[in-house]
Amino acid sequence: MSQLESFRQEVKDWLAENCPPSMKTPMPEDEVVWGGRNAIYKNPESKLWLDRMGEKGWTGPEVPKEYGGGGLNRDEIKILNQELFAIGARPALNSFGIWMLIPVLLEYGSEEQKLNFIPKILKGEIRWCQGYSEPGSGSDLASLATKAEDCGDHYLVNGQKVWTSYADQADWIFALVRTGPKEPKHDGISFLLIDMADSGVSTKPITLISGKSPFCETFFDNVKVPKENIVGEENKGWTIAKALLQHERNFISSFGLGGSADVPGRSGMGGIVQIAKSYIGEKDSKISDGYFRGKVAAHKMKEQAFGLTLQRAGDEGGKASATSSIFKYYGTEHNKNRFELILAAMGTQALGWEGEGFTESELSKTRAWLRTKANSIEGGTSEIQLNVIAKRVLGLPV
Numbered sequence: 281m282s283q284l285e286s287f288r289q290e291v292k293d294w295l296a297e298n299c300p301p302s303m304k305t306p307m308p309e310d311e312v313v314w315g316g317r318n319a320i321y322k323n324p325e326s327k328l329w330l331d332r333m334g335e336k337g338w339t340g341p342e343v344p345k346e347y348g349g350g351g352l353n354r355d356e357i358k359i360l361n362q363e364l365f366a367i368g369a370r371p372a373l374n375s376f377g378i379w380m381l382i383p384v385l386l387e388y389g390s391e392e393q394k395l396n397f398i399p400k401i402l403k404g405e406i407r408w409c410q411g412y413s414e415p416g417s418g419s420d421l422a423s424l425a426t427k428a429e430d431c432g433d434h435y436l437v438n439g440q441k442v443w444t445s446y447a448d449q450a451d452w453i454f455a456l457v458r459t460g461p462k463e464p465k466h467d468g469i470s471f472l473l474i475d476m477a478d479s480g481v482s483t484k485p486i487t488l489i490s491g492k493s494p495f496c497e498t499f500f501d502n503v504k505v506p507k508e509n510i511v512g513e514e515n516k517g518w519t520i521a522k523a524l525l526q527h528e529r530n531f532i533s534s535f536g537l538g539g540s541a542d543v544p545g546r547s548g549m550g551g552i553v554q555i556a557k558s559y560i561g562e563k564d565s566k567i568s569d570g571y572f573r574g575k576v577a578a579h580k581m582k583e584q585a586f587g588l589t590l591q592r593a594g595d596e597g598g599k600a601s602a603t604s605s606i607f608k609y610y611g612t613e614h615n616k617n618r619f620e621l622i623l624a625a626m627g628t629q630a631l632g633w634e635g636e637g638f639t640e641s642e643l644s645k646t647r648a649w650l651r652t653k654a655n656s657i658e659g660g661t662s663e664i665q666l667n668v669i670a671k672r673v674l675g676l677p678v
Contacts, residue, residue, distance in 0.1 A: 287356055291363045298332045299369055300325035307370045309644075314374050315404025316451050326370075333372035334403035340378055343386070348399030376445070377401035377408040381454050384524045388471075388512040397473075410528075411441040411455030411474075411498060412521070418443075419664055421456070422465045422518065426500060428457035428472060435459070435510075437474065437503040443658070447496035448483040450476050454524075460515040471517035473509040474500075489650050526604040528659045552576050552618060555645075556625040572625065579614075579621060586610060602672035609665040612655035619649040 302325045311323050313330055321327040333339050336350065341357045343349020352360065382401060385394055400406045417424040426439025437457055447453065453474050460468025474481065480503035485493040512520050553567065556576060561568035567576060590607060622645055623630035630646055632638030656662040670676040 284355055284359065288359045288363065291360055294336070295363060295367055295369065298336075299367060300329055303329045303370045303372075304368045305370075306368075311370075312374055313372065313404065314407050314446070314449070316407025316449065317405065318449070318451070319404070319407070329370070330372045330404050337402065339373045339375075339404070340382060340398075340402045343382060343398065343402065347386075347394050348402045373402075373404045375401060375404070375408070376410060377406060380410065380524050380528050381408055384471075384520050385511065387523065388520050390508075390511075392508070393473075393511065407446070407449065407451045409444050409447045409450035409453045409476075409496075409498075410524075411444055411447075411453045413443045414440060415442050419661055421521070422469065424456055424458060424469065426455065426457050427461065428459045428470060428505070430459065431504075433507055435472065435505045435507065437472070437480075437500040437505055439500050441498040441500075442495075443486070444483070444496045444498045445494050445658075447476070447498045448485055452476055453481075453498065454511075456517055456521055459517075463515055466518045468515050469517040469521065470514050471511040471520040472505055473511065474503065474505050478503050478505070480504075488654070525660060526602070552579065552621050552625065555622055559625050559627060559629065576621060579617060582614060583618075586614060602668055605660070605665040605668040606673065608659060609662055609669070612652075612662070615655055616652045619645070619652045623649050 302323060311326055313319070313321070313326050315330065330339070334348075337343065337345060337348060338350050338360060340348070341350035341352040341360055343351070345351035350357075350360075377397075378401060382398055385398060389397075397406065401408070411426075412421060412424075414424050414426060424439075426437065426441065428435040428437045435457070437455075439457070441447075441453075441455065444453070453476055455472050455474055456469055457472050458468050459470040462468070476483075480501040482499045482501070483496045484499075486495040486497060487493045488495065511517070553576060556567045556569075556572060560572060567573040593603070593607070626642065626645065629638060629642050630649075632643050632646060634643065660668075
């Protein structure tokens with residue numbers, strides 16, 4: 281038996297022994313696990329699954345073992361993901377800390393920061409949010425005005441962030457602040473870690489058109505932040521900010537891979553094929569309407585090609601770069617198209633907002649469709665991605 285075959289068997293055996301039964305079922309929205317010091321686990325097995333995966337290091341399989349990760353190579357990570365998919369396992373932890381912060385801590389953080397924060401992130405003990413955009417500083421992020429004044433052993437932070445996802449539920453925030461007011465705008469920015477429990481930090485939810493409010497305004501009023509919480513060098517945070525955005529865009533691009541919901545036993549909003557059969561009709565195990573069936577087939581083929589492209593990128597190294605903008609742009613547009621097809625299949629049952637005549641599932645899909653409109657804004661607008669692709673990937677004059 282080869283080393284990889286042996287590892288696959290080890291993964292199968294471990295999952296068979298450690299994955300609780302309910303963690304192999306579709307995940308309701310109210311059981312999604314984000315962790316954090318104030319986390320509430322509606323399903324006790326969610327916490328058990330998180331603890332076991334965190335202890336194994338498999339919430340961050342690519343992270344070195346000395347920081348609490350799995351220390352797996354690319355081939356081993358692929359096997360782990362395949363076996364998790366095979367049993368329909370729920371994600372043990374959703375985490376901005378894993379998706380965005382850990383990669384930049386590994387590259388730019390001090391050894392003390394890595395040892396202090398990364399193991400806690402992987403075990404779901406800290407929930408993070410991202411403090412980038414500000415009123416008037418969205419696409420032109422480098423114009424941010426949140427100020428961190430040097431006060432000897434600490435910074436005094438004042439300013440405001442906006443569109444801060446789940447800031448009202450987060451424990452810590454990784455934020456861009458201006459530490460060099462006299463430097464050119466790209467050169468006076470630092471990357472700072474701030475405890476949301478610190479005096480002077482407050483949040484205010486922003487209600488969206490979908491009726492939900494994952495976004496917040498975040499305010500800093502004379503917040504004292506220890507100097508050791510700066511990542512990298514002072515006034516050199518723009519380089520870190522760009523690196524983190526590439527990782528964020530890689531994560532957002534995965535929204536385009538909604539096809540797993542068509543696989544029995546997988547979580548998700550429900551696949552296009554299943555929905556179309558339910559609302560349009562089914563004949564010979566196929567969507568009965570030939571025209572719509574063709575549109576779904578074309579969508580699924582693009583989805584398959586996109587998934588294979590992402591897999592190839594990972595197989596070839598997978599390091600976040602400017603090409604992340606390609607994946608982010610395509611993935612978000614594909615996800616928006618997916619929900620357009622879902623609502624088209626539902627017909628008039630997709631027009632509900634509240635009241636009788638509509639199921640909770642139907643209402644949730646309509647709201648999810650509205651939520652996808654933010655996909656092409658968050659992590660950098662589609663227009664920004666096209667500029668990055670033109671300039672840094674294709675080398676075109678812009």
